[in-house]
Amino acid sequence: MAGLSTPKQKISALIITYNEMGYIEKCIDSVSFADEIIVVDSYSTDGTFEYLKKHPKVNVIQNPFENFTAQKSFTLKQASNDWILFLDADEVVSEALQKEIVDTVNNPNACEAYWFYRKFMFQDSTLNFSGWQTDKNHRLFRKSKAHFTDRKIVHETLEVDGASCILKEKLTHYCYKNYEDYKGKMLRYGQLKAKEDFYKEKHFNYILMVVKPTWKFFNHYVLRLGILDGKKGVTICYLNALGVLERYRELKRLEKKNELAYYLVMP
Structure with missing residues (x-):
């Protein structure tokens, strides 16, 4: 009696979006091999939702954005x-x-989950250093064996019940479209990190507001060889440091807002 063949495993490709025109087209094309493509959009205003709505292979849903982990x-x-x-x-x-x-x-x-190393693209050229050369993320996993921890609201973390392995091929990450786009992204990340800190009752500190962004730039530009990326390295390392600075600015704003609310409700 001939042995039974193992049924082909089906894959769901998942993506979240907000104003991603210029990025999302390549992304969708590259996951067309998946058995289903689901995109959750946070009410984009640049045509992203309309593009996805018309795409024959995409099931797009709109859901308000609270934070990355929740989404x-x-x-x-x-x-x-x-x-x-x-x-x-x-x-x-x-x-x-x-x-x-x-x-x-x-x-x-x-394995139950897989890490992907990423190749970073600065517009259409490769960013070889600037702190990203060892970057890796969970991108492929079994839904039944993993979930996103609710302890982080940005740079969301996957908790896996079982073994994680690493794929050989790299995922291509178009991290930098233009200066204003990347700057906006870093500022938003900084603000979300501040909320995360605030919920964890971490307090604003002037020394950290100076030291942390300075260290971020020095670490990525000098120690992690951003200097070898030329002007691209200066730009990326500066904007990443700006995101850290925004984290402390926003934490200060949140604490002041909280103090004001406290005094307003005092009898």
Whole structure:
């Protein structure tokens, strides 16, 4: 009697978006091999939602954005399949990585989750250093074996019940479209990190507001060789440090707002 063949594992590709025109088109094309593509949009105003609505392979849902962890957890619940490929809208899966993903999920000895190293793109050229050369993220995992921890609201963290492995092929990350776009992104991240700190009852500190951004720039530009990326390295390292500075500015604003509210309700 011939042995039964193992059924092909299905993959759900998940993405969250907000004003991602110029990024999302490449991302969607690169995950067209998935069995379903679900995008949760935070009420984009630049045509992203309209583009996705018309796309024949995409199921797009709109949901208000609270924070990255909440949005990704909501998106994960929409998936029909156990194997999840969760991308950011500015990430692209190469043909070689597509093949590795399909082969991996159909391997009976597959791990429960996989880290992806990323190749960073500054517009259309590679960013080789500037602190990103060892960056890796969970992007492929079993829904039944993983969830996003609610202890972080930005740079969301996946908790895995089981083993995590690393794929060989890199994910391409188009991190930098233009100066204002990247600056806005870093400021938003900084503000969310401040909220995270505030909820954890961490307090504003003037010394940290000076030291932390300075260290961020020095670490990424000098120690992690951003200087070898030329002008691109200066720009990226400066804006990353600006995001750290914004974190402390926002924490200070939140504390002042909280103090004002306290005095207003005092009898």
